[in-house]
Amino acid sequence: xxxxxxxxxxxxxxxxxxxxxxxxxxxxxxxxxxxxxxxxxxxxxxxxxxxxxxxxxxxxxxxxxxxxxxxxxxxxxxxxxxxxxxxxxxxxxxxxxxxxxxxxxxxxxxxxxxxxxxxxxxxxxxxxxxxxxxxxxxxxxxxxxxxxxxxxxxxxxxxxxxxxxxxxxxxxxxxx
Amino acid sequence: xxxxxxxxxxxxxxxxxxxxxxxxxxxxxxxxxxxxxxxxxxxxxxxxxxxxxxxxxxxxxxxxxxxxxxxxxxxxxxxxxxxxxxxxxxxxxxxxxxxxxxxxxxxxxxxxxxxxxxxxxxxxxxxxxxxxxxxxxxxxxxxxxxxxxxxxxxxxxxxxxxxxxxxxxxxxxxxxxxxxxxx
Numbered sequence: 001x002x003x004x005x006x007x008x009x010x011x012x013x014x015x016x017x018x019x020x021x022x023x024x025x026x027x028x029x030x031x032x033x034x035x036x037x038x039x040x041x042x043x044x045x046x047x048x049x050x051x052x053x054x055x056x057x058x059x060x061x062x063x064x065x066x067x068x069x070x071x072x073x074x075x076x077x078x079x080x081x082x083x084x085x086x087x088x089x090x091x092x093x094x095x096x097x098x099x100x101x102x103x104x105x106x107x108x109x110x111x112x113x114x115x116x117x118x119x120x121x122x123x124x125x126x127x128x129x130x131x132x133x134x135x136x137x138x139x140x141x142x143x144x145x146x147x148x149x150x151x152x153x154x155x156x157x158x159x160x161x162x163x164x165x166x167x168x169x170x171x172x173x174x175x176x
Numbered sequence: 177x178x179x180x181x182x183x184x185x186x187x188x189x190x191x192x193x194x195x196x197x198x199x200x201x202x203x204x205x206x207x208x209x210x211x212x213x214x215x216x217x218x219x220x221x222x223x224x225x226x227x228x229x230x231x232x233x234x235x236x237x238x239x240x241x242x243x244x245x246x247x248x249x250x251x252x253x254x255x256x257x258x259x260x261x262x263x264x265x266x267x268x269x270x271x272x273x274x275x276x277x278x279x280x281x282x283x284x285x286x287x288x289x290x291x292x293x294x295x296x297x298x299x300x301x302x303x304x305x306x307x308x309x310x311x312x313x314x315x316x317x318x319x320x321x322x323x324x325x326x327x328x329x330x331x332x333x334x335x336x337x338x339x340x341x342x343x344x345x346x347x348x349x350x351x352x353x354x355x356x357x358x359x
Contacts, residue, residue, distance in 0.1 A: 041354075042350075042351055042354040042355075045350055046346075046347040046350045046351060049227070049230065049346060049347075049350050050234070050343060050346055050347065052227070052231070053227075053230045053231045053233070053234035053235075053346065054234045054235070054238070055231075056228075056231035056234075056235070057230075057231040057232055057233070057234035057235025057236070057238070057239075058234070058235050058239070059235075060231060060232065060235050061235045061236070061239075061261070061264075069260075070260050073252065073256065073260065077250060077252055080248075080249055080250040081239070081248075083249070084248070163228065166224055166227050166228060166231070167220075167221075167224045170220050170223050170224045170227060171220050171224075174216070174219070174220050
């Protein structure tokens with residue numbers, strides 16, 4: 001990925017210094033115990049895909065509402081799905097951490113994984129900008145009215161970022 | 177189940193299809209003699225589209241199921257949810273069947289010998305039929321599932337079934353690579 005190479009070269013010496021510490025994590029008894037249990041990975045992978053599906057699936061439909069779809073559905077009502085999204089996100093983080101601890105060195109050096117987390121961070125920033133920005137005026141554009149440009153932009157950016165997170169997440173084992 | 181449905185033979189038959197060679201050449205998953213493989217991104221992109229479909233299913237029909245179970249803190253009218261969300265479900269099912277068939281033919285026996293795959297396909301059929309049933313009843317009468325106590329009970333039962341079936345489809349397919357059959 002040509003556009004990521006400069007960033008990668010910048011990160012490489014920084015992350016390399018952590019390698020020994022990362023190996024210590026994957027060599028620890030705790031991680032070894034669950035990693036050696038045959039049942040762990042299938043279960044954790046199943047839960048991770050379910051959690052990811054719920055996170056991205058619910059976010060996607062809220063994004064569509066922000067962009068201007070489903071306009072006769074109150075946006076405050078659509079927004080009530082968000083606590084469930086956070087719950088699923090928590091499950092995705094827990095299951096993801098279980099993967100990560102098994103081979104932290106591989107993940108930290110994996111370009112797809114690095115991009116995935118850059119995109120996740122951008123999605124978080126986008127959410128914060130939206131929440132402390134145009135969301136404050138939601139009462140003015142709820143219910144059947146056209147959503148403001150800032151809300152449309154937040155929806156489009158969020159949808160694209162999450163689609164990207166899924167892509168680079170899927171790419172991780174291919175570039176490992 | 178696999179033996180009953182002769183799935184191993186089905187996998188061998190898929191293996192012998194000429195289209196398998198073309199898909200292999202496209203996805204680069206197995207080296208085909210004389211074909212130079214250039215699209216290293218083909219397989220991850222197919223899998224990515226498949227996961228996008230899974231996400232859409234989680235956000236649409238599973239939310240309708242959770243709403244029918246009464247598990248959501250809020251309850252938008254069921255007919256509204258169905259009318260807006262189910263078209264996305266149909267699209268996701270079609271896209272995932274297409275991408276799924278490509279992945280199946282790419283490496284047939286890995287899937288057909290798996291112990292979980294036949295069940296997840298069974299769940300998929302039942303879940304799709306149930307979803308179509310919801311769509312039809314709610315189109316005929318938006319209040320269909322709220323009309324009587326019996327109907328409301330059935331809504332809970334079928335909503336629960338929908339959610340569990342879709343979880344079964346997703347988990348069953350995720351486990352294909354782990355649940356290898358005895359063959």
